[in-house]
Every structure is written in C-alpha cells, then in structure tokens.
Amino acid sequence: MKISQDEIQDLYAFTRQHFVEHYDLQTELVDHLANDIESIWIKQPKLYYREARDKAFKKFGVFGFMDVLEKRHKAMNKKYIKYLWLEFKKWFALPKLLITLTVFIAFYTAFSTNMASYVLVLSYGLIAIWCIFKSIQLNRQFRRRKEKSQKKWMLEEIIFKQAGGSALILISQLPTWFRISGDYFDSYGFIILISIFSTLFVLWMYVSFELLPNKAEDLLNETYPEFSL
Amino acid sequence: MYIWFMANSKLYKGSLVTIILKLLNESNKMYGYEITQKVKELTRGELKITEGALYPALHKLEAEGLLEVEVKKVDNRLRKYYKLTEKGNKETVSKLQELQEYIKTMQVLVNPKLSLE
Numbered sequence: 001m002k003i004s005q006d007e008i009q010d011l012y013a014f015t016r017q018h019f020v021e022h023y024d025l026q027t028e029l030v031d032h033l034a035n036d037i038e039s040i041w042i043k044q045p046k047l048y049y050r051e052a053r054d055k056a057f058k059k060f061g062v063f064g065f066m067d068v069l070e071k072r073h074k075a076m077n078k079k080y081i082k083y084l085w086l087e088f089k090k091w092f093a094l095p096k097l098l099i100t101l102t103v104f105i106a107f108y109t110a111f112s113t114n115m116a117s118y119v120l121v122l123s124y125g126l127i128a129i130w131c132i133f134k135s136i137q138l139n140r141q142f143r144r145r146k147e148k149s150q151k152k153w154m155l156e157e158i159i160f161k162q163a164g165g166s167a168l169i170l171i172s173q174l175p176t177w178f179r180i181s182g183d184y185f186d187s188y189g190f191i192i193l194i195s196i197f198s199t200l201f202v203l204w205m206y207v208s209f210e211l212l213p214n215k216a217e218d219l220l221n222e223t224y225p226e227f228s229l
Numbered sequence: 230m231y232i233w234f235m236a237n238s239k240l241y242k243g244s245l246v247t248i249i250l251k252l253l254n255e256s257n258k259m260y261g262y263e264i265t266q267k268v269k270e271l272t273r274g275e276l277k278i279t280e281g282a283l284y285p286a287l288h289k290l291e292a293e294g295l296l297e298v299e300v301k302k303v304d305n306r307l308r309k310y311y312k313l314t315e316k317g318n319k320e321t322v323s324k325l326q327e328l329q330e331y332i333k334t335m336q337v338l339v340n341p342k343l344s345l346e
Contacts, residue, residue: 003304004305074289079292
C-alpha cells in the first residue's frame, strides 16, 4: 500500500507540530516517515495511517525530532561559517586587498591623532547603528520571503536573522573600551593592533550584513537542490 | 540518545561514519531510510541504526563537504539522496584503513596466539 498525497501533507503538518519549522529538514523527515509507514503496512496492512505514523515516529526516540533538529542546526551553522570565510578571504587577495589596506590606513591615521578615544567610540558607534539598521532590514526581507514562498529554509534563516549577531554584543561593551583605551593610544603596537582588529571587524560586518544576504539566492540553490524545484 | 538499538551498542558507536561512507562508496547514492534498511539487511538485523543517530551524522558529513546531495521526486514526495564527493572518497579509504588497523590490534589483544600464526 502506498501513502497518499493527503497523508504526505499530514506528515508535513506532523513535523511542524513537532517543532521542525524548516522545509529542508521537513522534506527529509517526511520521506523517511513515509517509507517507514509503507514498510509497516507490508507487515500490518490493516493498520490505520495514524497508528502506522505514530509507530514510525516512536523510532526517533523519546526526544522525537529534537536531536536531529539540533544537530542539523549545528551543521548548517558550520556551512554558513564556511560561506562567510570564503567571502571574507577574497578581501585579502587583489583587487579587494587594496580596499582592505585603505581601510587599515584610514583607521591607523585616525587612531594616531590625540582624539583617538573619541574616534574609537564614533567609528564603532556608526558601525553599531549601521548593523542595527541592517538587522531590521534583513528581518523584514526574511519575513517577506517567507510569506511569498510559504517555506522557511534553515540556511536562509541563518543568513537573514543571525548575521553578525555576536558583533552587537561586542559593540555593547563600547563604554568600557572608551574608559580603558585612553591609556594605550600612546603605544604604536596598540594602535596597529586596534587598526587591524577594526579593519577585520568592518569586513566581517560588511560580509555578513551585506554580501551574503545579497548572494542568498545562489547560496540556497547551492545548498538545497530542491530550492528551485 | 540511543546510537545503536542493540545489545552491545558501545562497541559500534564510533563506526557509524565509516559504515555510512562505505555503503555510499558501494552504492553511488542512497537516501536515509535506505541506509538504515541496508545495514539491517547486511547484518541480518544484528545492527540497527537509529534515526536519531543517522541524520545528524549525514548532515555533519554534508557540512564537512564529504557528501553532496541530490533531490528527486519519487512517487508523490521529494527524496534526498546522498553521494560521496571526491573528498568523501578519500576519507572513506582512510576511515576503512583506520578500522582495519583497529580490528588487527584488537585481534592481537583478544587472540594473541592466532595473530602470531
């Protein structure tokens, strides 16, 4: 006995009820449950669909889909970091290397003045405002994309909702930076270090808030063959 | 989480990745449910891979670039197939060598007379 189209739709709803919101993982689990239900029906043809479904689901253990979901998220985060790194690396090869060097020189010059502490707060303050603006914008974009396609993909959610999240925590420490930085701006070593850090930080923010979301379509197509189906 | 649904589970725990890679190496492409059934069939039911262990392992291997995926419509649903990448092929060879070395060492420890012959 084969599973019907209505039962397939019920399996999608069933995975959603068990906290699997992403279409990519839902699709894989639906196929697995469907295969198992069909195989259960070979041995017990009189078993009702819902009984067979619950029997198949029990094999996932007491935590249901939670383990699979958690590990899938971890694996997808790894993939996101890989994409982030591939894009980030390009800024250290020509021609983009010239822009990276320009940003570094600009920071170095600004931090070498006697207003360095104020420059630090001003530049990171501006970065923070831009990041918050981009976060709101990307969240809206993500909502619109979801409404349009009626599907949510795990990588898409990471690209649009988690972009540069940890950076905002770092920026929240700005008042502390301001208090302690004044003592160190006399040292050339410190100025070079903070200029390198700031350059890398700006690039990281730009890649995660601007470049990756702009390439989302390509990355999703590369990750999910079913994305364009 | 139950890694293996069988009596002597701990002995097999570390070999899940090697088993997956070996099966994919022999079959070109497979989907999740097919892997669980193939292991059951080959070991005559002695070894059963649980769903809660299989999918995390497949997703991890995919994220590491050892597997690539292909999606096809089969009957009335989408099916995700896993295939070895070039990196995955190399990893399979190395994992199998590692496992054979382990078996050899265990043989020496468990049955020293036999291993000297």
